[in-house]
Amino acid sequence: MSTPTHISVDGIADLVTGDAVEERYRTDRSGYIAPGRPEAVVRAHTVEDVQAAVRYAAGAGLAVVPRGAGTGLAGGAAAGAGSLVIDLTGLNRIADISPGEDLAVVEAGVITADLDAAAAEVGLRYAPDPASAAISTIGGNIATNAGGLRCVKYGVTGDSVLGLSVVLADGTLLHTGRRTAKGVAGLDLTSLFTGSEGTLGVIVGATVRLQPIPLRTVTIAARFDDVETAAAATSRVLAERVRPAIMELLDEASTRRAQDHLGLDGAASGAFVVAQTDGFGADTEAQIVADTFRTFTSRVDVGSDPETVERLLAVRRAALPALEALGRPLIEDIAVPRPRIADAARAVTTIADSHRVPIFLFGHAGDGNLHPIIVVPDDPTADARAEQAAADIFALALDLGGTITGEHGIGVLKRRWLAKETGEESLSVQRAIRAALDPQLLFNPGKVF
Amino acid sequence: MSTPTHISVDGIADLVTGDAVEERYRTDRSGYIAPGRPEAVVRAHTVEDVQAAVRYAAGAGLAVVPRGAGTGLAGGAAAGAGSLVIDLTGLNRIADISPGEDLAVVEAGVITADLDAAAAEVGLRYAPDPASAAISTIGGNIATNAGGLRCVKYGVTGDSVLGLSVVLADGTLLHTGRRTAKGVAGLDLTSLFTGSEGTLGVIVGATVRLQPIPLRTVTIAARFDDVETAAAATSRVLAERVRPAIMELLDEASTRRAQDHLGLDGAASGAFVVAQTDGFGADTEAQIVADTFRTFTSRVDVGSDPETVERLLAVRRAALPALEALGRPLIEDIAVPRPRIADAARAVTTIADSHRVPIFLFGHAGDGNLHPIIVVPDDPTADARAEQAAADIFALALDLGGTITGEHGIGVLKRRWLAKETGEESLSVQRAIRAALDPQLLFNPGKVF
Numbered sequence: 065m066s067t068p069t070h071i072s073v074d075g076i077a078d079l080v081t082g083d084a085v086e087e088r089y090r091t092d093r094s095g096y097i098a099p100g101r102p103e104a105v106v107r108a109h110t111v112e113d114v115q116a117a118v119r120y121a122a123g124a125g126l127a128v129v130p131r132g133a134g135t136g137l138a139g140g141a142a143a144g145a146g147s148l149v150i151d152l153t154g155l156n157r158i159a160d161i162s163p164g165e166d167l168a169v170v171e172a173g174v175i176t177a178d179l180d181a182a183a184a185e186v187g188l189r190y191a192p193d194p195a196s197a198a199i200s201t202i203g204g205n206i207a208t209n210a211g212g213l214r215c216v217k218y219g220v221t222g223d224s225v226l227g228l229s230v231v232l233a234d235g236t237l238l239h240t241g242r243r244t245a246k247g248v249a250g251l252d253l254t255s256l257f258t259g260s261e262g263t264l265g266v267i268v269g270a271t272v273r274l275q276p277i278p279l280r281t282v283t284i285a286a287r288f289d290d291v292e293t294a295a296a297a298t299s300r301v302l303a304e305r306v307r308p309a310i311m312e313l314l315d316e317a318s319t320r321r322a323q324d325h326l327g328l329d330g331a332a333s334g335a336f337v338v339a340q341t342d343g344f345g346a347d348t349e350a351q352i353v354a355d356t357f358r359t360f361t362s363r364v365d366v367g368s369d370p371e372t373v374e375r376l377l378a379v380r381r382a383a384l385p386a387l388e389a390l391g392r393p394l395i396e397d398i399a400v401p402r403p404r405i406a407d408a409a410r411a412v413t414t415i416a417d418s419h420r421v422p423i424f425l426f427g428h429a430g431d432g433n434l435h436p437i438i439v440v441p442d443d444p445t446a447d448a449r450a451e452q453a454a455a456d457i458f459a460l461a462l463d464l465g466g467t468i469t470g471e472h473g474i475g476v477l478k479r480r481w482l483a484k485e486t487g488e489e490s491l492s493v494q495r496a497i498r499a500a501l502d503p504q505l506l507f508n509p510g511k512v513f
Numbered sequence: 514m515s516t517p518t519h520i521s522v523d524g525i526a527d528l529v530t531g532d533a534v535e536e537r538y539r540t541d542r543s544g545y546i547a548p549g550r551p552e553a554v555v556r557a558h559t560v561e562d563v564q565a566a567v568r569y570a571a572g573a574g575l576a577v578v579p580r581g582a583g584t585g586l587a588g589g590a591a592a593g594a595g596s597l598v599i600d601l602t603g604l605n606r607i608a609d610i611s612p613g614e615d616l617a618v619v620e621a622g623v624i625t626a627d628l629d630a631a632a633a634e635v636g637l638r639y640a641p642d643p644a645s646a647a648i649s650t651i652g653g654n655i656a657t658n659a660g661g662l663r664c665v666k667y668g669v670t671g672d673s674v675l676g677l678s679v680v681l682a683d684g685t686l687l688h689t690g691r692r693t694a695k696g697v698a699g700l701d702l703t704s705l706f707t708g709s710e711g712t713l714g715v716i717v718g719a720t721v722r723l724q725p726i727p728l729r730t731v732t733i734a735a736r737f738d739d740v741e742t743a744a745a746a747t748s749r750v751l752a753e754r755v756r757p758a759i760m761e762l763l764d765e766a767s768t769r770r771a772q773d774h775l776g777l778d779g780a781a782s783g784a785f786v787v788a789q790t791d792g793f794g795a796d797t798e799a800q801i802v803a804d805t806f807r808t809f810t811s812r813v814d815v816g817s818d819p820e821t822v823e824r825l826l827a828v829r830r831a832a833l834p835a836l837e838a839l840g841r842p843l844i845e846d847i848a849v850p851r852p853r854i855a856d857a858a859r860a861v862t863t864i865a866d867s868h869r870v871p872i873f874l875f876g877h878a879g880d881g882n883l884h885p886i887i888v889v890p891d892d893p894t895a896d897a898r899a900e901q902a903a904a905d906i907f908a909l910a911l912d913l914g915g916t917i918t919g920e921h922g923i924g925v926l927k928r929r930w931l932a933k934e935t936g937e938e939s940l941s942v943q944r945a946i947r948a949a950l951d952p953q954l955l956f957n958p959g960k961v962f
Contacts, residue, residue: 162850163752164748164752164850164851164852165850165851165852166751166851187754208697209697209701211695211697215694215695216694219672220695220697222701222704223668223672232938232942236938237938238936238938238939238942239935239936239938239939240935240939242848242915242916243850243914243915244848244849244850244880244881244882244914244915244916244919245664245665245848245851245880245881245882246660246664246669246848246877246880246881246882246916246919246920247848247915247916247918247919248657248658248660248669248708248916248918248919248920248921248922248923249916249917249918249923249927249931249934249935250923250931250934250935250939250940250943250961251705251708251709251713251943251946251947252658252671252704252705252707252708252709253939253942253943255671255701255704255705256700256701256704256705256946258701259697259700259701260700260701264700276751276752276754276756277754278754279754299613302615302725303612303613303725305636305725305726305727305728305793306793307725307792343756343794344754344755344793344794344797344798344801345792345793345794345795345797346794348793348794349793352793399691399693399694399695399696400693401611401613401614401692401693402613402614402615402694403613403614428695431693431694431695432693432694432695433693433694433695465692465693466691466692466693466696467691467693467695467696467697467698468698469696469697469698470693470695470696470697471695471697472697473697474697474698474699478698482698482699485698485699486688486689486698486699487687487688489681489685489686489687489688490687490688490689490699490702491699493681493687493702493950494699494700494702496949496950497700497705497946497949497950498700499949500945500946500948500949501942501945501946512699
């Protein structure tokens with residue numbers, strides 16, 4: 065790919081080139097670092113900025129790497145030599161919040177928590193809640209089809225996206241979708257761009273669904289002897305027709321580590337589950353959850369006042385920070401059919417032993433999305449062992465009828481596993497669609513496919 | 514398009530050609546009749562039958578028209594000269610119902626109500642409930658992304674589709690999606706094929722999400738002075754954070770006509786609304802619905818025993834049969850932003866007057882999806898007037914920020930309106946995707962695009 069010696073994009077003032085391009089643009093929260101340094105970063109403030117940057121890049125033979133807050137966990141936004149980054153964080157207006165329609169129209173760079181806060185002023189909320197909501201952008205959430213804790217009841221990001229504005233490879237602006245709850249006019253381009261990880265165009269805006277804030281939320285936490293019992297208890301809850309808003313599980317090792325991190329000396333051993341029920345049936349559902357848990361353990365707590373809720377959620381919240389304090393974590397992201405959660409947990413323990421790397425497991429028991437966290441030891445062969453363990457975890461997910469990524473995406477890190485999951489026919493269809501929209505492979509080359 | 518004089522597909526026994534091709538294959542429930550007669554109908558019993566038929570058609574220069582039960586309302590399955598119909602109703606096995614995973618694996622020709630009945634045996638249900646569920650196929654529902662009454666709480670067909678099996682233009686079998694609740698590996702091909710109305714491939718099977726049958730359902734019906742008041746009352750219910758499972762509205766004329774049809778002489782005048790709440794909060798929510806309605810009208814009924822529920826739902830159920838008894842109905846299918854329902858209802862009355870055709874309005878107040886029904890009079894200029902009224906209704910939907918089709922699809926009948934809604938950029942992207950998957954335009958040519 066040829067690199068222009070001087071970069072200047074007509075009409076764009078906020079442009080950084082050469083050595084002034086910050087190191088952070090080469091990476092994201094995955095820890096992956098792209099080879100080389102991007103040629104330039106356009107900090108877009110308008111849709112026209114994005115269009116001009118895309119046209120410039122296409123003409124100059126540069127790859128376009130769209131970027132929100134850089135909180136991705138698969139290397140999707142990491143930009144290297146020969147690329148032009150479009151930083152969308154300055155495109156951050158909330159254009160409309162419509163209580164009657166229960167929707168918002170936003171630019172891509174809006175921080176997800178800011179959208180939620182703006183919606184809260186009229187009694188609504190943006191339901192998807194990725195762990196990064198306080199620092200990630202709605203555009204990034206859409207590009208990766210981000211998940212979160214509340215998915216089990218309220219769906220993933222894509223379930224809240226009604227329409228998109230996207231800058232295409234020739235610089236034209238495409239609008240997809242609609243403002244109405246239902247609509248079936250033509251192919252579903254909105255879903256196609258959602259989760260496409262920057263490979264089909266630059267998402268510059270979105271119309272998203274909002275939901276009423278539930279009047280009542282009840283939290284239930286419980287300790288179980290082991291992760292198998294915890295998994296069985298969560299399955300039983302769902303079989304009782306309860307749909308908790310969240311239902312999180314930590315294995316024994318994560319629970320112990322999170323408690324230590326919180327200074328909870330002498331706290332109970334075993335695996336930890338925390339669930340929340342919400343809405344008009346919250347109390348009834350919470351009672352069923354608690355009763356169900358009590359058939360497996362005597363250690364069940366229920367609360368709805370803010371102080372108790374914080375206490376019950378603390379262990380779950382501490383899980384990742386506790387592991388980050390321990391060393392360099394590789395955050396994996398498999399999903400398995402719910403009845404296989406216990407099998408997955410057991411197998412992950414075996415994988416940890418066989419490669420001599422510590423692996424902690426927590427995740428979303430309500431939908432089978434598990435995050436095995438490999439904490440990479442500090443020795444010469446540790447990286448290689450961690451990589452082998454990760455490969456075993458991907459293979460395990462597929463063996464159990466699951467997926468290699470429940471909510472983080474393929475990015476760079478899982479590329480070579482994609483065909484193993486989707487099959488060659490699917491990959492060839494995906495490539496054909498991409499080539500139809502972006503024949504030059506301008507957008508995020510080397511990612512996903 | 515050249516027509517072979519003799520048609521025989523290797524390995525396919527159940528093949529009908531020439532004059533033996535039944536008239537019904539030229540049409541669907543929309544009343545549209547395709548010009549000419551299909552050259553052949555392959556009644557598929559296996560996926561291999563579909564693959565052989567597609568390969569044969571591609572070689573013989575015949576168009577492929579996939580067909581389920583033929584209950585579509587936009588002419589999408591109507592097949593004419595130069596085409597080979599693949600009738601999928603014989604591909605009707607339910608391969609798997611998994612209570613732990615809350616999913617089913619089915620062939621495309623399974624009748625939607627049969628799937629729901631099979632799920633009910635293990636306490637689950639298939640939530641999407643198109644009015645045609647008793648006679649339509651799951652494959653047809655997916656091809657049109659069918660809606661239904663319960664969409665307001667449980668989503669449209671697409672929200673319940675986890676994965677698909679699709680025969681592509683070269684005869685290969687593609688599997689999309691997954692069995693897990695979450696998953697973001699690669700482009701979302703499942704959503705792309707859902708609602709594509711047979712233009713990208715032949716859907717031969719699906720993995721669909723099931724949900725627990727709610728233990729409790731409460732029904733609330735009310736009469737309002739006029740449709741504006743009824744619309745305002747339904748909006749107020751949603752603003753009270755209630756999410757009814759269904760919330761249906763009939764304007765004054767439809768209500769009167771439905772009552773007459775049921776022989777309810779002397780029944781109350783005005784517009785009719787019926788709602789159902791379900792789940793663990795059903796009683797609380799029903800109370801709020803009833804209280805809210807009572808701030809607008811004194812005529813509110815609540816019930817949960819089967820007999821009362823049937824009585825409360827009867828007027829809604831009678832709406833379409835009552836109009837069919839009156840003459841030939843054109844069933845329109847717009848969706849508007851919810852706060853504009855009353856505006857839409859008023860405007861439809863004006864359209865009816867100006868073109869001197871009776872138009873009755875009912876629909877899904879919970880999501881703004883309205884069905885204006887034009888009952889075509891029996892006079893020489895009636896068809897032309899009805900067509901002009903339909904055009905005005907589409908224009909109205911777009912003026913109000915809505916869509917020309919909430920749940921029935923584009924098919925043949927709304928083709929020339931598609932670009933007006935989606936814009937030329939979108940149409941060109943849709944065409945590019947279609948050309949990438951089906952360069953010969955083998956599948957359902959002349960539909961949608």
